[in-house]
Amino acid sequence: MIYQRLARPALFRLGGGDAERAHEWTLRRLAALSRRPAALRALRATAVRGTPRTVFGLRFPNPVGLAAGMDKDGRALPAWAALGFGFVEVGTVTARPQPGNPRPRVFRLPAGQGVINRMGFNNEGAAALATRLATLRPLGIPLGVSLGKSKVVPLADAVEDYLAALRAVLPHADYVAVNVSSPNTPGLRGLQDRAQLSRLLAALREESGTTPVLVKIAPDLTEHAIGEALEVCVEHGVAGLIATNTTVERRPAGLALASERSERVSSQRSPVPARDKHDGEQGGLSGRPLTGRALEVVTFVAKHSELPVVGVGGIMSVDDALRMLDAGASLVQLYTGLIYRGPSLLRAIVRATR
Numbered sequence: 001m002i003y004q005r006l007a008r009p010a011l012f013r014l015g016g017g018d019a020e021r022a023h024e025w026t027l028r029r030l031a032a033l034s035r036r037p038a039a040l041r042a043l044r045a046t047a048v049r050g051t052p053r054t055v056f057g058l059r060f061p062n063p064v065g066l067a068a069g070m071d072k073d074g075r076a077l078p079a080w081a082a083l084g085f086g087f088v089e090v091g092t093v094t095a096r097p098q099p100g101n102p103r104p105r106v107f108r109l110p111a112g113q114g115v116i117n118r119m120g121f122n123n124e125g126a127a128a129l130a131t132r133l134a135t136l137r138p139l140g141i142p143l144g145v146s147l148g149k150s151k152v153v154p155l156a157d158a159v160e161d162y163l164a165a166l167r168a169v170l171p172h173a174d175y176v177a178v179n180v181s182s183p184n185t186p187g188l189r190g191l192q193d194r195a196q197l198s199r200l201l202a203a204l205r206e207e208s209g210t211t212p213v214l215v216k217i218a219p220d221l222t223e224h225a226i227g228e229a230l231e232v233c234v235e236h237g238v239a240g241l242i243a244t245n246t247t248v249e250r251r252p253a254g255l256a257l258a259s260e261r262s263e264r265v266s267s268q269r270s271p272v273p274a275r276d277k278h279d280g281e282q283g284g285l286s287g288r289p290l291t292g293r294a295l296e297v298v299t300f301v302a303k304h305s306e307l308p309v310v311g312v313g314g315i316m317s318v319d320d321a322l323r324m325l326d327a328g329a330s331l332v333q334l335y336t337g338l339i340y341r342g343p344s345l346l347r348a349i350v351r352a353t354r
C-alpha cells in the first residue's frame with residue numbers, strides 16, 4: 001500500500017517519466033543497501049518466511065523469484081535476497097559487454113498495467129558479472145544466470161558466443177538460463193527452432209557439467225513449436241523450462257483478455273483502442289496483457305512434459321501466481337508486477353504459498 005500510494009507515484013514521475021531512469025534509481029538504492037549489513041538485516045526482518053521446495057536439485061526457500069532483466073549485472077543481490085525472494089535470475093548477460101538499443105527503450109503502460117521494453121541486452125558482459133558474483137556469494141538463495149547472444153556476433157556463430165558466456169559465469173551460477181526468446185536481438189528467437197536449438201543445447205550441455213540448464217521460451221510460439229522445443233530440451237537433458245519471455249503480440253491471445261477486449265471494442269467503437277500513449281512502441285510487452293497467454297503456455301508445457309516449469313509473465317496478483325502454480329509451475333518469477341505493486345506483491349505470494 002505504501003508503495004502504491006507514495007513510492008510508485010514518485011518513481012513514475014522520476015526523470016520526467018522515463019521508466020529506465022526510475023529503474024536505475026531503484027537499482028542504485030538497492031545496490032547501496034546491499035553494502036550495508038545493518039540495512040540488510042532490517043530489510044530481512046520484513047521478509048516473509050515461505051515453504052522450501054526442491055526443484056531441479058536445488059533447494060528454494062520459497063517459490064517466488066526475481067525474473068531476468070531486473071538486475072542484469074547482479075548489482076543488488078544481497079538486497080533481493082533480504083527482500084525475501086526465493087531465488088534470483090541475473091542477466092541476461094552476453095559474452096561481450098554491450099550498450100543495448102538507443103534510449104528511450106522502456107515504456108510503462110499504466111492503464112493496461114503493462115511495460116514495453118526494447119533494451120537489447122544492455123550489460124557489462126559475462127566476465128564483469130563473474131567478477132562481481134565471485135565477491136558477492138554465498139547469497140543464501142539459488143542464483144540463476146541468464147545467457148544471451150552478443151549483438152555483434154553473427155547468428156551463425158551463436159553457439160560459440162553462448163559458450164563463452166557460459167564458461168565465464170559457470171563457477172558462480174546455481175543454474176543457467178538459455179535466453180533464446182528475447183524479441184530485441186535480431187534473429188535470436190530463431191534459435192528456438194528444432195535444429196538450431198538442438199545444436200546450441202548439445203554444446204551448452206557438454207560444457208555445463210552438473211549445473212542445471214534451463215531454457216526460456218517466448219509466448220508467441222505455436223503449440224507445435226513449443227512441442228518441438230520440449231522434445232529437444234528433453235533430448236539434451238535440459239533441467240527445466242522458463243515460460244515465458246515478453247510478447248511481440250499487442251493483443252496476446254490470452255484467455256483472461258478475450259472478454260475484456262470485446263467490451264472495450266464495443267464501448268469505444270474503435271477496433272484497437274489506444275489506452276496508453278506508449279501502446280504503439282516496438283519491443284516486448286509484459287505485465288497484465290501477458291497474463292493469459294503466459295498461463296496458457298505454462299499449462300501446455302506442464303501437460304506435455306515432465307520438465308519442471310518456472311512460470312513467468314503477467315503475475316500481477318496473488319491469484320495470478322496461484323493459477324500459475326496450479327497449472328503446473330514449480331516456481332514463479334516476477335518483474336512487471338513489482339513495478340506496479342512493489343515488494344508487497346512478493347510478500348503476499350510467499351504468504352499464500354506457505
Ligand SMILES: Cc1cc2nc3c(=O)[nH]c(=O)nc-3n(C[C@H](O)[C@H](O)[C@H](O)COP(=O)(O)O)c2cc1C
Nearest residue numbers: 067068069091092117244245286287313314335336
Ligand atoms: C525492462 C525489461 C527487461 C527485461 N530483460 C530481460 C532479460 O534481459 N532477459 C530475459 O530473459 N528476460 C527479460 N525480461 C523479461 C522478463 O524476465 C519476463 O520474462 C517478462 O517481463 C514477463 O514477466 P512479467 O510480466 O512479470 O514482467 C525483461 C522484461 C522487462 C520488462
